[in-house]
Every structure is written in C-alpha cells, then in structure tokens.
Amino acid sequence: MTASILAGYADKNASLFRRLQVPLGDPAAWFEIHGHTVALVRDLEMDRVRQRSNADHVTCPAEHEPSLGLSADRETATAQAAVQLLRSKRVEQIKVDRSLPYIFAWHLQQAEIELIYDEHLGVLDRRVKTDHEIEHLCSAQAVTEEVMRMLCERIANASADAKGQLCVAGEVLTSESMRTLAALEFLKRGFSMGHGAIVATAPDVADCHHSGSGPLYTERPVIVDLFPRDEATRYNGDCTRTVVHGQASDTVKSMHAAVVAAKAAAEKVLVAGNLASEVQRATEDVLIQHGYPVSRGTVTDHPSIQHGTGHGIGLDVHEPILLDHGGGELLEGEVFTVEPGLYGRSDGGVRIEDMLVVTEGTPRNLNQLPSGLDWST
Incomplete structure (x- = not known):
C-alpha cells in the first residue's frame, strides 16, 4: 500500500x-x-x-x-x-x-x-483556499490596509524642510522610521513583520525589492509595501501603494497611469481556467505599449519592468504559483497578489498591489484602499 x-x-x-x-x-x-x-x-x-x-x-x-x-x-x-x-x-x-x-x-x-x-x-491542496481561509486573508488584508493608510497619509501630510526632506513634528521621515512605525502599529493589532517591509524611494527603489533607506523627499514617489502576518491565524496580508508628497512629475504620473492600466488588464484575465502566463503577458504588453522596456535582473536609470505580475499567498507570503511566464492553469479559489510596477534610479518607482480571489468570472478584490498618488487629507 x-x-x-x-x-x-x-x-x-x-x-x-x-x-x-x-x-x-x-x-x-x-x-x-x-x-x-x-x-x-x-x-x-x-x-x-x-x-x-x-x-x-x-x-x-x-x-x-x-x-x-x-x-x-x-x-x-x-x-x-x-x-x-x-x-x-x-x-x-x-x-x-x-x-x-x-x-x-x-x-x-x-x-x-x-x-x-x-x-x-x-502544494496543490494549499493553492485552492477554503472559504474559512479566504476570510482569514480578507481580515489580514484589512488590517494591512489600516496601517498602509496611516503611513501614506503621514508621508503626504508631512512638511518639507529647506532640503526638501519630509518632516513631522520636527523629525525627518526616513524609510527606517516609517518601517518602525509600521511594525509598532502591526504589533498593536496582533500582527508581526517577520519579513520586514518596504518603504523606498529613488535611487534605492530602482531595485524593486530594496527595503529603502534614508530621508523621504517631497515630489518623489515612495513605494510602501507591507506584508505582515496575523499571529492569531498565521495568514498574511500583502498590499503596496505609491505616495507622492506635493506635486508628482509628469513622468511619475505617466508611470502611474501605465501601472493602473496594466493592473486592470491583468485582473481581466485572472480567471479560472486561464494560464498564469496569460496574466503576465497581459500586464507586460500594456507596460510595453506605454513605452517601458523589460529589464529583469538589471537595475536601470529610467523606468523599466523588473518582475512578474504576482504570486500566490496564504500561510506563506509567497506561495505557488507565480503569475509569470511559464505559469500554469489558474484554479477557482486561488488567491493571488496582482502587483505590476515600474522602477528606475532617476524617477523612482511606482507599484500598486491588491490581493484577489480567482473565480470563474471577475476576480474578488480583497482590497478597499484607493490606489492614487495623492494621500493628503
């Protein structure tokens, strides 16, 4: 036997x-x-x-x-x-x-x-989530969005000093201080940041997984990527937004428009029975049509495409399968992040990430937050 x-x-x-x-x-x-x-x-x-x-x-x-x-x-x-x-x-x-x-x-x-x-x-049994698991992921994402809103609004509502550095109550906002704030806020809510977090701006953000370092500046896009774990259920949230203090440049606005369009294209084909590779192709095609090159594995000065569209998520932040070239068939009940982005040393980066449940039709989006660049209140 x-x-x-x-x-x-x-x-x-x-x-x-x-x-x-x-x-x-x-x-x-x-x-x-x-x-x-x-x-x-x-x-x-x-x-x-x-x-x-x-x-x-x-x-x-x-x-x-x-x-x-x-x-x-x-x-x-x-x-x-x-x-x-x-x-x-x-x-x-x-x-x-x-x-x-x-x-x-x-x-x-x-x-x-x-x-x-x-x-x-x-692996296969974990790909398709039960209703109970989807509830856990939805709850984790809701808490992730609470802290995301707090960080983005803090950046957007800060003051700029003579050097253009962002300040709150006389203290300069840095990538490090914002990650510390996120960790404390998650701790209050029973979450942990065992894998860290990303609060990054140019030039660091040209490397799409750089956690970020140093002061944050006015008119520069800041990517905030939070992926905490709910210690009660052990399921993860994962959400990314991009925030600009002050006026975004035309270049950054164009990058953002391209990312929004690419995300919409990806979601349109995130349907049970389609291939993960089709989702990646839809994302990449839109970004290329907007004039951005593919540059996987190489950091660039000007905005480029560096990664796939997303990944499975559940008890681990990154789970099979990937929404990328070579990706297999999508199953009803799978949960994925959809997170197109553009990155460069000169102009910074833009990424938007939501968590979606695969269905036989329109995917169910577990996010509620807006995805614009202006978070001022």
Missing part, C-alpha cells in the same frame, strides 16, 4: 501546520494511510492537536518505540517512531513532499521504505 508523509516543524512548515492546526516548535509528522490520517507529535502536544486538527488518530513517539529504544534526540526519535508506525501498517512505499527533512528520509530509506516524490503534495 502507498501512504504519504509531511514532517518537520509546524511553526515553520506551512503545509504541516495546515493539517495540525498548531504551530508546534517540536518535530512532528502527518500521515495519510489507507484513507485515514495520523498525527505524530510530542506527548504534551497531543491534546491540543486532538482539539484543533481533524486527524483520525493522534499519537506520540513513545507509542512507537523500536526494540533498541528511542533516541534522546527529539528529531531522531520522531523519525524512528515514524518508521515504526509505518511498519505496523505494512507500508512499503510512501509519498513525500519537497520539504521532507533528510533525517526522516534517511530513516525511512534505512527501513527499506521506498520514497516516491510527489511535487504536488502539500
């Missing part, structure tokens, strides 16, 4: 957490055997896993001790117990995912249990 295993640490492995529903900091494993599910966890975690997961059976390593005993090392002991459990079920082959720790693979191989790699295990 063939079984499947997911193993590791549920506080780091989102696929394992999704099954256990407890962010365990100790090694654990999840099995599907003959249509039944088994959770193998530390003994003191058994009750929590019973209460939160839908496992048919919850067990611990001590209940599957080999003849020579279990190792004092927890990872080794859990891998040993996994072997004993599978032997007791007469399992000779087992499907494994891309994240299986080698310590489990080694012990399984030593027991002459054949490993069968399944590239979709732990």
